[in-house]
Amino acid sequence: MVGNLKAEGAYVVYIGMRSVRVGGPALCRADGNMAEYSAFALLRNALSGNRDWKQAWRKPEPKPSYDVIVIGGGGHGLATAYYLAAEHGISNVAVLERGWLGSGNIGRNTTIVRSNYLLPQSTRFYEFSMKLWENLSHELNYNVMFSQRGILNLAHSPAQADDYIRRGNAMRLSGGDAEWLSAEEIGRKVPGVDVSGSARFPVVGGLLQPRAGTARHDAVAWGYARGADRRGVDIIENCEVTGFLRDGDRIVGVTTTRGEIRAAKTAVAVAGSTGRVMKLAGVDKLPIESHVLQAFVTESLKPFVDMVVTWGAGHLYMSQSDKGGLVFGGNIDGYNSYAQRGNLPIVEEVMSEMVAMFPSVARVRLLRSWGGVMDMSMDGSPIITTGPLPGMYLNCGWCYGGFKATPASGFSFAWTIARDEPHQINAPYTLDRFHRGVIIDEKGQGATPRLH
Numbered sequence: 001m002v003g004n005l006k007a008e009g010a011y012v013v014y015i016g017m018r019s020v021r022v023g024g025p026a027l028c029r030a031d032g033n034m035a036e037y038s039a040f041a042l043l044r045n046a047l048s049g050n051r052d053w054k055q056a057w058r059k060p061e062p063k064p065s066y067d068v069i070v071i072g073g074g075g076h077g078l079a080t081a082y083y084l085a086a087e088h089g090i091s092n093v094a095v096l097e098r099g100w101l102g103s104g105n106i107g108r109n110t111t112i113v114r115s116n117y118l119l120p121q122s123t124r125f126y127e128f129s130m131k132l133w134e135n136l137s138h139e140l141n142y143n144v145m146f147s148q149r150g151i152l153n154l155a156h157s158p159a160q161a162d163d164y165i166r167r168g169n170a171m172r173l174s175g176g177d178a179e180w181l182s183a184e185e186i187g188r189k190v191p192g193v194d195v196s197g198s199a200r201f202p203v204v205g206g207l208l209q210p211r212a213g214t215a216r217h218d219a220v221a222w223g224y225a226r227g228a229d230r231r232g233v234d235i236i237e238n239c240e241v242t243g244f245l246r247d248g249d250r251i252v253g254v255t256t257t258r259g260e261i262r263a264a265k266t267a268v269a270v271a272g273s274t275g276r277v278m279k280l281a282g283v284d285k286l287p288i289e290s291h292v293l294q295a296f297v298t299e300s301l302k303p304f305v306d307m308v309v310t311w312g313a314g315h316l317y318m319s320q321s322d323k324g325g326l327v328f329g330g331n332i333d334g335y336n337s338y339a340q341r342g343n344l345p346i347v348e349e350v351m352s353e354m355v356a357m358f359p360s361v362a363r364v365r366l367l368r369s370w371g372g373v374m375d376m377s378m379d380g381s382p383i384i385t386t387g388p389l390p391g392m393y394l395n396c397g398w399c400y401g402g403f404k405a406t407p408a409s410g411f412s413f414a415w416t417i418a419r420d421e422p423h424q425i426n427a428p429y430t431l432d433r434f435h436r437g438v439i440i441d442e443k444g445q446g447a448t449p450r451l452h
């Protein structure tokens with residue numbers, strides 16, 4: 001049986017021969033810019049009518065060449081640029097974004113951050129990410145509103161309970177936190193859940209990860225963008241990559257809607273657009289499919305649920321936002337698409353699951369829904385690697401869960417680009433694992449991307 005494990009306030013993670021501080025009080029960097037957002041600045045600007053705030057990042061014209069180009073100004077691209085500059089001193093970097101920052105999945109997700117995984121490759125990576133989250137607002141001097149309110153996975157059968165407890169034990173063995181709750185404890189903690197024996201899908205217990213929670217998704221993009229910009233990275237919005245420049249086999253830059261840009265290293269971090277962008281480089285076979293995932297938010301309610309809750313009898317996850325809306329989602333739409341909007345059968349499925357989990361919300365009005373394009377990999381795990389062409393680096397395959405991975409993904413992708421070799425946390429996430437049959441199949445679903 002799993003039990004409580006308290007999170008420490010500060011962490012030092014050993015990476016190769018050096019240590020990186022990923023928790024505890026604010027990091028003081030030598031660039032002198034980190035003090036810009038403070039209680040004092042808030043007061044000063046309030047008194048001057050809020051007219052003196054500086055732009056969070058510049059709007060530079062693209063230069064003819066850079067050391068590194070990162071394609072995609074989502075969470076992962078921006079975090080990569082930030083860590084390239086902050087950890088490796090590589091700041092002659094351009095992030096090329098075809099729309100505006102936050103227009104992709106980073107601004108569309110349901111904001112759940114967790115590290116409740118089973119397999120050692122996954123627990124290592126996502127637990128590292130969790131530790132970066134725990135200090136991210138300090139690291140960036142930007143409030144990403146990381147709220148460690150906990151995530152509760154409801155179990156509805158003894159077999160599912162066994163499965164969750166096994167996962168909880170794996171989490172604890174890898175240094176994470178996990179706790180098993182009985183149905184009675186769940187009834188007290190989350191009064192909206194129907195734990196009565198007469199529920200259609202009776203709750204037999206649940207796995208709680210207390211350190212999991214939510215963060216403000218667009219603040220994560222803005223915080224990394226501001227941090228990267230302050231260190232000299234050019235963030236170029238409205239700049240779509242339309243092709244790749246080659247010298248023989250080697251990628252030496254890109255063509256864009258704002259002209260040619262050359263680079264020694266070109267990194268691709270375009271999530272749901274991976275297939276399309278890689279095709280421009282002549283790579284037309286990847287173990288990735290693009291699917292739509294929808295999200296929903298209700299009208300604002302008084303405090304109703306103070307943790308993230310997932311429903312094990314189907315696929316549903318929900319939390320309450322700071323504005324009071326219930327934010328929730330379920331399965332992907334199940335067909336291949338690049339459209340950022342979904343279809344009605346999934347709307348109906350998700351609503352019925354929501355009411356099965358929380359019968360009292362049946363008459364609450366739905367306010368908005370939207371969709372994002374998911375890069376679903378064959379085994380449900382990501383790819384963070386050098387290649388597949390010389391001069392190129394690839395980051396994709398995030399499925400439902402790339403938001404929580406943003407810090408670790410950016411950190412390890414930056415390492416891979418800077419050193420031309422993976423960091424130990426992303427070493428398993430190769431592209432050739434699919435050729436070699438060394439898949440990292442968390443869910444045990446096999447090579448069926450729509451099920452991951």
Ligand SMILES: Cc1cc2nc3c(=O)[nH]c(=O)nc-3n(C[C@H](O)[C@H](O)[C@H](O)COP(=O)(O)OP(=O)(O)OC[C@H]3O[C@@H](n4cnc5c(N)ncnc54)[C@H](O)[C@@H]3O)c2cc1C
Nearest residue numbers: 072074075076098104105106109110112241372402403404
């Ligand atoms: C509805 C929904 C709910 C989700 N919920 C969660 C959750 O609760 N927890 C979680 O961990 N994850 C969640 N996710 C997944 C998570 O949001 C993604 O895995 C993650 O954001 C993907 O990485 P990204 O932020 O870099 O992607 P994006 O923000 O999509 O960034 C990719 C960028 O590349 C740009 N781009 C594409 N093509 C080009 C081009 N040719 N040239 C230049 N730029 C280009 C796009 O415009 C885009 O801005 C959810 C996703 C969705 C859609």
